[in-house]
Amino acid sequence: MRAALMYQAGDVRVEDVPDSRIKHPTDALVRITASCVCGSDLHPYHQMTAENGPARMGHELIGIVEDTGSEVSTLKKGDLVVSPFAVSDNVCEFCRESLQTSCSHHEANFWDGIVDEGGQAEAIRVPLADGTLVKLPVAPDSALIPSLLTLADVYGTGYHAAKLAGVKPGYSVTVIGDGAVGLLGVLSAKRLGAERIVLMGRHQDRTDLGREFGATDVVAERGEEGIAKVRELTGGHGTHAVLEAVGHMPAYEQAFGVVRPGGVISRVGVPQYEDAPIGFGSLFRHNIRLAGGPAPVRAYIDELMPAILDGTVNPGKVFDATTDLEGVPTGYRDMDERKSLKVLVRP
Amino acid sequence: MRAALMYQAGDVRVEDVPDSRIKHPTDALVRITASCVCGSDLHPYHQMTAENGPARMGHELIGIVEDTGSEVSTLKKGDLVVSPFAVSDNVCEFCRESLQTSCSHHEANFWDGIVDEGGQAEAIRVPLADGTLVKLPVAPDSALIPSLLTLADVYGTGYHAAKLAGVKPGYSVTVIGDGAVGLLGVLSAKRLGAERIVLMGRHQDRTDLGREFGATDVVAERGEEGIAKVRELTGGHGTHAVLEAVGHMPAYEQAFGVVRPGGVISRVGVPQYEDAPIGFGSLFRHNIRLAGGPAPVRAYIDELMPAILDGTVNPGKVFDATTDLEGVPTGYRDMDERKSLKVLVRP
Incomplete structure (x- = not known):
């Protein structure tokens, strides 16, 4: 065969x-x-x-x-x-x-x-x-x-990200990555009742589909610039949940940059790193939680x-x-x- | 004054x-x-x-x-x-x-x-x-x-660890550290209904108090040896929740060594590190979650x-x-x- x-x-x-x-x-x-x-x-x-x-x-x-x-x-x-x-x-x-x-x-x-x-x-x-x-x-x-x-x-994986992030009615969510998993993370967050869904992605045909799936905002910028943009959209605080659907370190860094105090970073992109910041300066100070894994x-x-x-x-x-x-x-x-x-x- | x-x-x-x-x-x-x-x-x-x-x-x-x-x-x-x-x-x-x-x-x-x-x-x-x-x-x-x-x-901090770990009736819990916060993590886990509470600590006067507060097992060994002991006590799988009440890297390494697939590491010891393992080999593979922060x-x-x-x-x-x-x-x-x-x- x-x-x-x-x-x-x-x-x-x-x-x-x-x-x-x-x-x-x-x-x-x-x-x-x-x-x-x-x-x-x-x-x-x-x-x-x-x-x-x-x-x-x-x-x-x-x-x-x-x-x-x-x-x-x-x-x-x-x-x-x-x-x-x-x-x-x-x-x-x-x-x-x-x-x-x-x-x-x-x-x-x-x-x-x-x-x-x-x-x-x-x-x-x-x-x-x-x-x-x-x-x-x-x-x-x-x-x-x-x-x-x-x-x-990809749908189950996007849904896993949203479920583990505890997305519920009224929540704000950032989705990092405009690949299939990220887009279906948007769809899943929408179905779980998220009020605001910020999609971080740079490919307009994809982010257009993201809007169709429920994204309320699209941020094309990355790194510090992208983080500033999401914070600007969310009264300075960031979003309750972040769905990280990429797996590379810059995506993780964006994730803890845009998450709200007490919020959750839910990772479903397979991490291409082992060590990453989780101490006082990244997750600990504001009780940021980390979730995710193979769905x-x-x-x-x-x-x-x-x-x-x-x-x-x-x-x-x-x-x-x-x-x-x-x-x-x-x-x-x-x-x-x-x-x-x-x-x-x-x- | x-x-x-x-x-x-x-x-x-x-x-x-x-x-x-x-x-x-x-x-x-x-x-x-x-x-x-x-x-x-x-x-x-x-x-x-x-x-x-x-x-x-x-x-x-x-x-x-x-x-x-x-x-x-x-x-x-x-x-x-x-x-x-x-x-x-x-x-x-x-x-x-x-x-x-x-x-x-x-x-x-x-x-x-x-x-x-x-x-x-x-x-x-x-x-x-x-x-x-x-x-x-x-x-x-x-x-x-x-x-x-x-x-x-210390009581509120131990309780925060147990709450964020989602401890509930029937759960198994490992508490890392026999200081005041660890011991009150034991007390808190007990009050939240944990069935099995393994206290990892080396000072017998403290672990005796831990037993009084509800610890069902005490593991004095540390590192790989301690991890093996906890796994032996829990059918090889580790515990649903781990309360990390120390803050040093070896305690965190013990934490991901003894946590069960799908379980939670809840940190209340102030991390004395910034970067730590969270990739496929530590947290991601088995959907281990991370929680905690200043209570x-x-x-x-x-x-x-x-x-x-x-x-x-x-x-x-x-x-x-x-x-x-x-x-x-x-x-x-x-x-x-x-x-x-x-x-x-x-x-």
Whole structure:
């Protein structure tokens, strides 16, 4: 079968790989009908060394169940399913607490950590299929597929940021980053009742979509200038919540620059740093809280799907380009060059 | 009048200083009847340079109102009052949100930031007296004074740690530090319903008091060994909440070593560092949250006082020595050498 492989930074190829197949009785084999490239795929696209390649890529997918292991009980051949970016059993103590990204099952993993499988491919072996996969009540060619695909990662991740930030009616929120996660953080904050949503981003086509999703203000400036602008918009105090959807240090520095005393910085951009300021001069003095991590999107799918199915929200608008599998390398390049916001892949 | 002054690290003296007196119409003049030395006073006792001295010391006090400015409306001469370690107007938007340590009034400050006043003295000028001071319904010589004095800082601070950590019935909690704040963090966690409370501390007289306050386990080991011990006690996963009541980097490292996935590290020890690990390898991977800061103890006094008055709790047990004002320098030395846990001062 065909699949995307990253050889090293900047080098993505689509090649023949061994067919995915059932290995364990709890596996399902899924024929992928929709997948995509993630903003977080751009981190290795910038940094990966040749020794770490070639690596299978892609962690967001919708597909049709083609085969199931003998112990799979909730799925059958022909079901259309969505897979979160992390595999989990959905029954351990952490999964029961809605923290599926810390599932304690020995097969639990991020797709990015499962070496022989990936979502940017024709098919995939899904471990712990009963726990991981969620059935979709639509046809594979439904117009809702792009929005439903965001449940695999970016919508659930934006929602996680807003939930952990405790966004509620009347809150003011700053969203740092105008990528798909940031924009869906805006949508999530709006749905949770935020009164004021300041989107920090520099790409007007994206921030326009952010306004459509609920942003009340857009700040294009960055660094000290951007911080001053947000403070100016908020009576000098900053916002109750900051959703940090980038992962680089300057974004974190902006976050503690614009957060209100007693507020929360909620990080869902994968940090590209380990040490960062958290002492008296940054977080401690004004009781700023820090939250975030890999989103347990599995926990949010049931909650978020109805408003997609009834058309209330359309998070799939973050996809502004579609390609087949052979076009995946171009998709990476276009996203890296900011020509595309997020590329949908139809294998 | 007599007052304690710190000249530099290790050098505390009691000297004559100008009498405190009313300066603004919102001030009160308070004759101090009980004060104390704080664990956080030991930070300058270790680090202060001569250029920063001499500095007035002491931020926890009970006393009798001796005079009030013309605009003070809720207090009168003869009232016995307790002062939080921070002065606040108690009416601004942050105070109304119970974040008095971020009060936006221009006179709001920590006592440690008000240069000509201090609690280790015969008297004190209290700015924003109506907002800051809380009346005590006991006599100045009541046996409850030590416990009521903990409302000025250490009990409220331990309680803040437990509240921000979201401690609730069934929770497991690790408390790092067996100083007064750590021990009152134990008491607070117990009162909030924690099921298991692991106290990390090395001084048996203190950890014995910790057990009396509600600790179910004591871990004397530190660093990797201490982390392993706590993990062993908690099925390998760590505890839902960690109250960090020290402020040094090794305590923070212990904190993220013993916290459970999805858990909270709540810091009330004043950080003696600015940068610290918060990336994928420490907090992010398992959605560890970070909370804490200077406790708005003013917000907790009304809540915590009744159980002191009716004898349900006795946080004053953290005082294991009493001195007059002239004995303050010895009090610092004894606390620094761990001969005393916390020294009560009766001017």
